[in-house]
Amino acid sequence: xxxxxxxxxxxxxxxxxxxxxxxxxxxxxxxxxxxxxxxxxxxxxxxxxxxxxxxxxxxxxxxxxxxxxxxxxxxxxxxxxxxxxxxxxxxxxxxxxxxxxxxxxxxxxxxxxxxxxxxxxxxxxxxxxxxxxxxxxxxxxxxxxxxxxxxxxxxxxxxxxxxxxxxxxxxxxxxxxxxxxxxxxxxxxxxxxxxxxxxxxxxxxxxxxxxxxxxxxxxxxxxxxxxxxxxxxxxxxxxxxxxxxxxxxxxxxxxxxxxxxxxxxxxxxxxxxxxxxxxxxxxxxxxxxxxxxxxxxxxxxxxxxxxxxxxxxxxxxxxxxxxxxxxxxxxxxxxxxxxxxxxxxxxxxxxxxxxxxxxxxxxxxxxxxxxxxxxxxxxxxxxxxxxxxxxxxxxxxxxxxxxxxxxxxxxxxxxxxxxxxxxxxxxxxxxxxxxxxxxxxxxxxxxxxxxxxxxxxxxxxxxxxxxxxxxxxxxxxxxxxxxx
Numbered sequence: 001x002x003x004x005x006x007x008x009x010x011x012x013x014x015x016x017x018x019x020x021x022x023x024x025x026x027x028x029x030x031x032x033x034x035x036x037x038x039x040x041x042x043x044x045x046x047x048x049x050x051x052x053x054x055x056x057x058x059x060x061x062x063x064x065x066x067x068x069x070x071x072x073x074x075x076x077x078x079x080x081x082x083x084x085x086x087x088x089x090x091x092x093x094x095x096x097x098x099x100x101x102x103x104x105x106x107x108x109x110x111x112x113x114x115x116x117x118x119x120x121x122x123x124x125x126x127x128x129x130x131x132x133x134x135x136x137x138x139x140x141x142x143x144x145x146x147x148x149x150x151x152x153x154x155x156x157x158x159x160x161x162x163x164x165x166x167x168x169x170x171x172x173x174x175x176x177x178x179x180x181x182x183x184x185x186x187x188x189x190x191x192x193x194x195x196x197x198x199x200x201x202x203x204x205x206x207x208x209x210x211x212x213x214x215x216x217x218x219x220x221x222x223x224x225x226x227x228x229x230x231x232x233x234x235x236x237x238x239x240x241x242x243x244x245x246x247x248x249x250x251x252x253x254x255x256x257x258x259x260x261x262x263x264x265x266x267x268x269x270x271x272x273x274x275x276x277x278x279x280x281x282x283x284x285x286x287x288x289x290x291x292x293x294x295x296x297x298x299x300x301x302x303x304x305x306x307x308x309x310x311x312x313x314x315x316x317x318x319x320x321x322x323x324x325x326x327x328x329x330x331x332x333x334x335x336x337x338x339x340x341x342x343x344x345x346x347x348x349x350x351x352x353x354x355x356x357x358x359x360x361x362x363x364x365x366x367x368x369x370x371x372x373x374x375x376x377x378x379x380x381x382x383x384x385x386x387x388x389x390x391x392x393x394x395x396x397x398x399x400x401x402x403x404x405x406x407x408x409x410x411x412x413x414x415x416x417x418x419x420x421x422x423x424x425x426x427x428x429x430x431x432x433x434x435x436x437x438x439x440x441x442x443x444x445x446x447x448x449x450x451x452x453x454x455x456x457x458x459x460x461x462x463x464x465x466x467x468x469x470x471x472x473x474x475x476x477x478x479x480x481x482x483x484x
Contacts, residue, residue, distance in 0.1 A: 002027050003341070003350065004155035006145050008133050008168045010037045012045070012110070013309030013326035014161030015117035019058045020334045020421055022121060029153055031145065033132035033162075038114035042201050042286025044228070044236035045110045048411060049103040049430075050418035051324035054331050056103075056427040057420060063116050068106045069231035070213035077400055078218035078225075078271060080392045085400040092213070093404055100408075101415055102433035105320075107228045107236055109202070113323070133162070136171035136305060140352065143304040157304045157355055159333070161326075164192070164293055166311035176302045183302060190248035191298070192314065194291040196381055197252075199239045199259055200317075201287035202230060208274030209235065218271045219395055221387045225271055226318070227280070237280055238317065239266060242385045243291065251291045259289035292316055294378060296371045301359035303352060308333065308362075313370035316377025318384065325370050328419050329362065335422045336361040365419070 005021055007014045010032035021028045047055070047064070055061050065071070071094050075087040087093070094104035118127065132148040136158055145153045160168025176184050205211065209227075216227040227237045241262065246252060267278035281287075293314050300312040309326035336358050340350060350358075383391045416434075420426065 004028065006031065006143065006153055006155040006158040008145065008158060008160050009162035009166075009309075009311075010034070010114065010118070010127065010129075011161045011163060011309055011326070012113060012117070012323045013330050014159075015114060015121075016054070016058075016327045017159060017161060017308070017330040017333065018127065019060075019117060019120055020330060022123060023058065023421070024334065024338060024423065026334070026337070028126060029155070030127045031131035031133060031147060031153065032127065032129045035130055037118050037127060037129055038111045040109070040111045040286060042288050043110040044107055044200070044202065044230065045113055045323045046320040047106040047108065047113075048320060048324050049097065049101050049105075049415035051327045052103040052106065053415065053418070053427060053430055054327045054421060056430070057424045058117075058120060060116050060120055061103075061427070063119075064106065064108060064113065067112050067116070067231060068108045070229060071104045071106050073105070073107075073213045073215040073229060075404065076214060076216045076272065077395075078216070078220075079396045079400070080219045080221075080387045081396050082270075083396070084273060087404065093215075093408065094213075096408060097411060098433075100433060100437055101412055102427065102430035103415075105411075107230065109230070110323075133167045133171075136168060136175070138175060138304050141349075156350065157306065160305065160307040160311045161309050161330075162311055164310040164314045166307055168305060169297070169307045169311050172302045172305040172307065175305070181302070183299060187248070188297065192251065192293045192295045193245060193247050194251045194293045195243055195245040196240050196292045196385055197243045197254070197262070197289065198241075198292050198317070199263060199281075199287060199289045201237055201281075202285045203235050203237060203280050204283040204285065205229075205233050205235050206275050206279035206283055208272060208279060216271060217384075218269070219384060219387070219391070220269055222385075223266060223269070224384045225269070225277070227271065234285065235280065239263070239277065240292070240318075240381065240385055241266075246291065251293060254289040254291070259287060262289060292381075294374050296367065296374050300363050301356070304355055306333070306359045306362065313366075313374065315370065315373050316381055318380045319373050319377035321370075321373040321377070325366075325373055328369070329366050331419050331421045332365050333358075333362050335419070336365070338423065369418075 003026060005026060005028040007017055007028055007030040010030060014030055018028055018030050052061060055064060072092040073094050074092055077085040079085060098104040133145055134148050135146045137144045142154050142156060143158045145158055158168060160166045162168055173184050173188055213229045218225040223239060223241045225237065225239055227235055230236045263281050267276060269277040271277060294316045296313045300307045308329045313325060315322040315325060340354055340358050383394060
C-alpha cells in the first residue's frame with residue numbers, strides 16, 4: 001500500500017499541497033470543514049513572484065492572471081500630513097516586476113484562488129467537504145483522523161492546513177502532552193499575539209476612485225488603509241486600527257455590530273481627494289472585522305503530525321507574505337518527502353523516524369524565512385498604524401521618494417531565494433526574464449542596491465521601517481545582497 005497524506009483544511013496551503021502531491025503520484029485525502037471548498041468570506045489575497053512561480057509550475061498561473069484583470073497598479077499615498085502622493089512614472093511597479101522576473105504582483109479574491117487550485121486537481125473525489133475534524137490519533141504505523149460526522153480516515157501522516165485556530169495543532173499538543181514528551185511547553189497558544197484589529201472587505205468601486213488599476217495606502221492619526229483595484233469594477237480594502245495587545249485565548253472575536261460601530265467612527269476619513277471611507281464601506285459586498293494575529297510557533301510537528309500555513313506561521317497581512325509563505329511550505333514539504341522516499345528501498349514504508357526527519361527538514365528550511373516575514377509585518381504595522389514623529393518623517397519625507405525602488409529590489413531578492421517545486425521545470429517566463437536581466441547586469445545595466453548616496457545608516461532605517469508592507473524577509477538573512 002502506498003504512502004498516504006491526510007490534509008486537513010481546504011486552504012491555500014492545503015489545496016496547494018494536494019496539487020503538488022498529485023503531480024508526483026502521492027496519495028492524499030483532503031478534509032474541509034466548510035460546506036463548499038471555496039466559500040466567499042470577503043477576503044482578498046496578494047500574490048508575489050515567489051508564490052506565482054509555484055502556481056505557474058502547477059499550471060495555475062494563466063487562469064489566475066486572467067481572473068485578476070488589470071494588474072498594472074499605480075501607487076497613491078495619503079500621507080500623515082494630509083497631502084497626496086501619486087506615482088507618475090510611465091511604467092507601473094507591477095509591469096517592472098513582470099519584466100524583471102516574469103511575474104507581477106497580483107491581487108485576487110481568495111475564493112478565486114481556492115477555486116483555481118481545486119479545479120486543477122484531477123482527483124476531486126479526494127477532496128471531502130463537511131468534514132470537521134474532532135480528533136487525531138497515532139500509533140507506530142499510522143495516523144487516524146476522526147470527523148464530526150463519525151467518519152474515520154487513516155494515513156501515514158496528517159498535515160494541518162486548517163488555519164490559525166488549527167484543530168490539528170491542538171491535537172498535536174494534546175498527543176505530545178499525553179505521551180509526556182516534554183516537547184511542547186504549556187500555553188503554546190499564548191504565543192499568538194494581536195495588537196491591531198482590521199475590517200477587510202470587498203466593495204463596489206465608488207465613483208471617486210478611477211476605474212484603472214490602483215494601489216492606495218492612506219495614513220491617519222490612529223489608523224491606516226490599504227485599497228486595491230479588483231476585477232469586476234470592485235475594490236479590495238483593509239482598515240487597520242491599533243488595539244491593546246492580547247494573546248492566545250484572550251484575543252477577541254467580533255460581530256457585525258462591532259464592525260459597524262468601528263466603521264462609522266472612520267466614515268469621515270478622506271482617503272483620496274474624492275473618496276471617503278464611507279463611500280467605500282456603504283458599497284460593501286463582503287466584510288469582516290477580525291483581530292490580526294501573528295506568530296511563528298517554535299515547533300510545527302510531532303511524530304506523524306505536521307502543521308503548515310497559518311497553523312504554523314501566521315503573518316500580518318501588511319507583509320503580503322501569508323499565502324505566499326503557505327505555498328512555499330507546501331512545496332518544501334513535498335521536496336523533502338520525495339528526497340526521503342528516494343533514499344529508501346522502492347515500495348518500503350517510511351518509518352516514524354524517517355517522517356520526523358522529513359518534518360524537521362521542512363521546518364529547518366522555512367523557519368527563518370517565515371520568522372523574518374512575521375517580524376517585518378509587525379514592524380510595518382507599528383509604524384503605519386499611528387502618527388508618531390518617526391512615522392511622519394519616514395512616510396511623508398522618505399518613502400514616497402525611495403520606497404518603491406527599495407521594495408522592487410527586495411521582492412526580486414525574495415523570489416530568487418525562494419523555493420520551487422523540485423522535479424518540475426522552471427517556468428519559461430521566469431527563466432527568460434532572469435536570463436535577460438542577468439545579461440543586463442553583466443553589461444552594467446543594474447547595480448548592487450543603487451542607493452549608495454543615501455548611506456548605510458539611512459538604508460538601515462528604510463529596511464527596518466518599510467511602511468507599505470512590501471519589504472520582504474529574505475533581506476534579513478543575507479549580507480551583501482546582490483540585485484541585477
